[in-house]
Amino acid sequence: MKTCDWNMAVAWLWILFGFASGFALGLNFHREDWLGGYGSHRRRLYRLAHISFFGLAIINLLFYFxxxxxxxxxxxxxxxxxxxxxxAISMPICCLIMAHDSKYRTLFVIPVSSLMLGGILTFWEVIKL
Ligand code: HEM
Structure with a gap:
């Protein structure tokens, strides 16, 4: 596989993980108090992990094209x-770690800095076209 083909593969795998994580959330979301209720810190971070699969799949797909x-x-x-x-790999992992222990919140530096780096390098290549 060529370098950028991996971004396409990750994108489709993450879409599948997004569906699977949605299914897992769907098994429990009828329970009012699940993970401390809809607005709880833990529940919000589980939701963020679910949404991040789709968001980062789209980013990787956009990069591929x-x-x-x-x-x-x-x-x-x-x-x-x-x-x-x-x-794409580190964001949902950080969301799940943070959902259980917010003292590890500095771990978000990993997805945030790598995504910013990817964005800056891509922007740089785009304006050189
Ligand atoms: C198999 C497909 C999917 C399933 C089973 C599913 C399931 C769920 C469930 C159960 C929740 C509620 C979680 C909670 O109560 O805490 C949720 C929230 C959410 N999902 Fe999915 N989902 C799916 C696909 C998608 C897709 C394709 C997107 C967007 C590209 C998406 C975006 C969202 C968003 C933004 C929320 C948060 C909504 C809010 O806070 O009100 N989901 N999903």
């Missing part, structure tokens, strides 16, 4: 591809 215009041998393109994958 945008990167078709780039020269994939450039280190910036390879780094952006990896950064979007790291962001």
């Amino acid at each position: 945008t990167a078709r215009e780039f020269s994939v041998t450039q280190w910036q393109v390879v780094a952006a591809s990896r950064a979007f994958i790291v962001g």
Whole structure:
């Protein structure tokens, strides 16, 4: 597989994880007090993990189509591809860790910085086109 093909593969796997996590939430969401109720910190972070699968799938899909215009041998393109994958993997994990212990909130630096790096490198390549 070429570098950017991984972004496409992650995108579709994350869409499946999004459906699966939605199914898991759906098994319990009729219970008013589940995870402390709809507005509780824990329940919001579980929901955020579910939504992040779809959001980051779309970002990786967008990157795949945008990167078709780039020269994939450039280190910036390879780094952006990896950064979007790291962001997609680490964001739902951080949401779940945070849902159970908010003292680990600084872990969000990992998805946030990798996604920002991917965005900056992609933007840089786009304006060079
Ligand atoms: C198999 C497909 C899906 C299932 C079974 C599912 C299930 C659920 C469930 C049960 C909740 C409520 C969680 C709670 O009560 O805490 C929820 C929330 C949510 N889902 Fe999904 N979902 C699916 C697909 C999607 C898709 C495709 C999107 C968007 C691209 C999406 C976006 C959202 C959003 C934004 C919320 C939060 C809504 C709110 O806070 O009011 N879901 N989902």
